[in-house]
Amino acid sequence: MEDMSTIVLEQANRLFQQHVNKEVLSAADAGHWPSALWAALDEAGLPLALVPEAAGGVGLAALDVANLIRRAAFYSVPLPLAETMIANRLWTDAGGDPLEGAVTLGPTNNSDRLTVKPQGNGWRLNGIARHVPWGLEVTNLIFAEDESGAGYLARVPASGAASSKRRRNIAYEPRDEISFDDIELGSDDVLKAPAWLTENGLMPFGAAIRSQQMVGAMERCLDYALTYANERVQFGRPIGKFQAVQHMLAIAAGHFAAATAAADTLTQSERLGDDRLAVAIAKARCGEAAGQVAAACQQVHGAMGFTQEHPLHFASRRLWCWRDEWGAEASWQAMIGRTICAVGGEGFWPLLVDPKRKDAVTQA
Amino acid sequence: MRAFRFEPLTLPPEAEAMRRKIRAFLDNERANKRYAAHCTSWSTFDPGFSRRAAAAGFVGMTWPKQYGGGEHSNLERFVVAEEMLAAGAPGGAHWIADRQSGPQILKHGSERARQLILPKIAAGECFFGIGMSEPDSGSDLAAVRTKADKVENGWSINGAKIWTSNAHRVHYLIVLARTEPASENRHAGLSQFIVDTKSKGVSIRPILNMAGGHEFNEVYFRDCFVPDDMLIGKPGEGWTRVTGELAYERAGPDRFMSDTRLLVELIKKVGDTPSERQAVEIGRLVAHFATLRRMSSSIAGLLERGENPVTEAALVKDVGTAFERDVPETIRKLLPIEASLDDDDEYSQALAHVLLYAPSFTLRGGTPEILRGMIARGLGLR
Numbered sequence: 001m002e003d004m005s006t007i008v009l010e011q012a013n014r015l016f017q018q019h020v021n022k023e024v025l026s027a028a029d030a031g032h033w034p035s036a037l038w039a040a041l042d043e044a045g046l047p048l049a050l051v052p053e054a055a056g057g058v059g060l061a062a063l064d065v066a067n068l069i070r071r072a073a074f075y076s077v078p079l080p081l082a083e084t085m086i087a088n089r090l091w092t093d094a095g096g097d098p099l100e101g102a103v104t105l106g107p108t109n110n111s112d113r114l115t116v117k118p119q120g121n122g123w124r125l126n127g128i129a130r131h132v133p134w135g136l137e138v139t140n141l142i143f144a145e146d147e148s149g150a151g152y153l154a155r156v157p158a159s160g161a162a163s164s165k166r167r168r169n170i171a172y173e174p175r176d177e178i179s180f181d182d183i184e185l186g187s188d189d190v191l192k193a194p195a196w197l198t199e200n201g202l203m204p205f206g207a208a209i210r211s212q213q214m215v216g217a218m219e220r221c222l223d224y225a226l227t228y229a230n231e232r233v234q235f236g237r238p239i240g241k242f243q244a245v246q247h248m249l250a251i252a253a254g255h256f257a258a259a260t261a262a263a264d265t266l267t268q269s270e271r272l273g274d275d276r277l278a279v280a281i282a283k284a285r286c287g288e289a290a291g292q293v294a295a296a297c298q299q300v301h302g303a304m305g306f307t308q309e310h311p312l313h314f315a316s317r318r319l320w321c322w323r324d325e326w327g328a329e330a331s332w333q334a335m336i337g338r339t340i341c342a343v344g345g346e347g348f349w350p351l352l353v354d355p356k357r358k359d360a361v362t363q364a
Numbered sequence: 365m366r367a368f369r370f371e372p373l374t375l376p377p378e379a380e381a382m383r384r385k386i387r388a389f390l391d392n393e394r395a396n397k398r399y400a401a402h403c404t405s406w407s408t409f410d411p412g413f414s415r416r417a418a419a420a421g422f423v424g425m426t427w428p429k430q431y432g433g434g435e436h437s438n439l440e441r442f443v444v445a446e447e448m449l450a451a452g453a454p455g456g457a458h459w460i461a462d463r464q465s466g467p468q469i470l471k472h473g474s475e476r477a478r479q480l481i482l483p484k485i486a487a488g489e490c491f492f493g494i495g496m497s498e499p500d501s502g503s504d505l506a507a508v509r510t511k512a513d514k515v516e517n518g519w520s521i522n523g524a525k526i527w528t529s530n531a532h533r534v535h536y537l538i539v540l541a542r543t544e545p546a547s548e549n550r551h552a553g554l555s556q557f558i559v560d561t562k563s564k565g566v567s568i569r570p571i572l573n574m575a576g577g578h579e580f581n582e583v584y585f586r587d588c589f590v591p592d593d594m595l596i597g598k599p600g601e602g603w604t605r606v607t608g609e610l611a612y613e614r615a616g617p618d619r620f621m622s623d624t625r626l627l628v629e630l631i632k633k634v635g636d637t638p639s640e641r642q643a644v645e646i647g648r649l650v651a652h653f654a655t656l657r658r659m660s661s662s663i664a665g666l667l668e669r670g671e672n673p674v675t676e677a678a679l680v681k682d683v684g685t686a687f688e689r690d691v692p693e694t695i696r697k698l699l700p701i702e703a704s705l706d707d708d709d710e711y712s713q714a715l716a717h718v719l720l721y722a723p724s725f726t727l728r729g730g731t732p733e734i735l736r737g738m739i740a741r742g743l744g745l746r
């Protein structure tokens with residue numbers, strides 16, 4: 001599969017380079033869906049990258065998909081590509097056929113709870129999901145519970161929710177509030193979730209996506225900052241020759257390296273989000289790094305970085321959003337802390353280094 | 365940008381088997397109350413512990429059997445090092461010899477030096493100190509002035525070294541000295557020597573540290589004779605040799621695990637129902653810790669493959685020691701317990717030890733100010 005993954009990655013990278021530019025990003029900021037870009041990604045088979053071949057997908061490994069997500073984020077691809085890749089994997093794992101078009105995931109936080117109940121041959125879906133990426137535009141894959149607490153995945157067409165609202169994060173990515181008021185769904189629109197999904201819901205998968213994306217966006221910010229530091233001349237030399245600037249960027253590079261290492265860990269699980277403690281560590285570490293890296297890179301660019309003339313803001317604004325989405329650092333840190341305190345002082349080290357660690361994680 | 369590489373490492377089965385062995389050894393040490401983990405660390409000098417660890421095969425693990433080694437992989441050694449650190453083992457007597465001096469001699473020393481010294485290190489009977497810094501040469505290591513003049517059958521060393529940990533109780537120092545006068549190329553004309561601390565012409569003055577401990581010393585050399593075969597490598601190779609040695613020194617898990625026992629004592633003290641704030645702060649520290657372990661193990665993997673990732677090692681040390689400094693500053697806010705060296709409370713003692721030793725974490729093996737310069741060079745800014 002190595003050849004296949006190289007081909008897909010190179011092709012994806014080419015498409016991102018070709019299609020994503022300042023005009024496309026500015027248009028996306030203004031609410032425009034980049035349909036040519038989506039069509040190209042769809043054509044390349046990316047939505048089914050993580051779906052096993054036996055289930056009709058491309059069958060890439062988690063590591064390759066993580067790299068795809070990072071590259072897309074490096075270019076600030078203004079589409080729910082990562083959400084679509086994960087949604088397709090979850091849906092096909094639950095027994096469904098690959099989904100049509102772009103797909104998003106919800107709920108995206110621990111407070112929104114959605115419910116399904118059987119009705120005739122089909123189902124009814126109720127509840128509000130907030131901050132759903134492109135929730136108004138694309139198919140919603142919703143995690144919901146029935147009365148007994150059993151978990152389900154519900155497929156809802158974009159038009160399925162009536163009183164929904166457009167909301168945006170500060171990168172101007174759609175993060176919509178979707179109201180499901182007794183939405184009627186067919187029998188094949190709702191599938192029983194596998195046990196591993198029922199246990200943890202979508203949070204670990206969403207957090208895994210954002211962790212990989214932060215790595216990609218941090219790399220972009222640092223790229224811009226290193227280039228700028230070597231080009232911008234003050235006091236007769238490039239500002240990158242000043243020790244204060246060098247140290248600021250060295251510290252940022254340390255955060256970036258640590259975040260990358262933490263996000264790498266997730267590629268050891270099939271769907272990137274299966275080891276909940278590893279996800280918590282990655283989201284917490286990447287989130288902390290994101291703030292530090294964005295701040296340093298903004299500072300290096302001076303006033304230029306604060307404008308729309310330089311593209312840095314596309315990446316740094318995303319970092320400020322992504323670190324908070326699907327659980328900010330504090331909520332994942334608290335989960336790690338409770339897990340560690342539950343195993344106790346002498347249990348802490350053995351838990352961290354146990355390669356066969358079962359998810360010894362308490363509910364957040 | 366040039367990406368620093370920290371490829372994931374999966375430890376092989378023999379490394380996990382070694383983990384069980386070292387844990388059994390350390391459990392036994394603690395069960396017999398041979399050391400108190402809450403106030404010891406890898407810099408605690410305990411020759412008895414080192415001898416027992418050596419007898420059990422945990423010193424000089426990677427070296428050839430003909431020199432007393434165990435011919436194990438670097439990854440098995442990595443596991444032993446991290447388990448010792450996690451258990452707060454007092455490995456300070458053998459640590460330097462095992463981590464850097466021994467490997468340096470094995471790679472670049474004369475055959476006589478290997479045969480004379482390595483088996484003794486592996487037996488836990490021979491300890492080393494580092495002779496790099498001088499009174500006028502700290503971070504600027506190339507400015508060393510200690511000189512070695514060629515004499516019949518050897519070299520005569522004159523000068524002084526400082527911050528030499530354990531010089532008063534180790535058997536040898538590896539001394540960096542000028543064998544040619546300083547020139548335009550500051551890195552030229554330096555050489556490394558193995559110096560017996562009992563040699564004629566060596567005198568040692570103690571320097572107490574702020575914690576009250578005697579680790580540091582100033583060491584004077586006056587016409588101190590060193591035989592030819594105690595030169596490491598060739599004359600003039602000193603800068604290359606010392607840089608290679610520092611990579612061993614910087615990359616290991618001892619650069620983020622110095623206060624692991626304090627973290628353990630904190631978790632014990634907090635118990636299984638932490639407050640939200642305690643949970644968040646402990647979670648943050650553990651996220652850093654787990655990530656550093658991954659970076660450090662990745663470097664162990666690169667070393668095992670024969671690579672020498674100098675910049676990556678500098679980066680891990682910078683991030684790792686910043687974390688070590690952050691641990692006491694963070695956790696002191698989580699419990700209303702004051703630090704005291706003679707309190708009955710183990711957490712209080714552990715906190716006191718770490719607070720008093722923390723300033724050294726970001727000095728030994730290269731300061732962040734030096735490391736960040738190396739990282740900046742790696743980033744293409746220099």
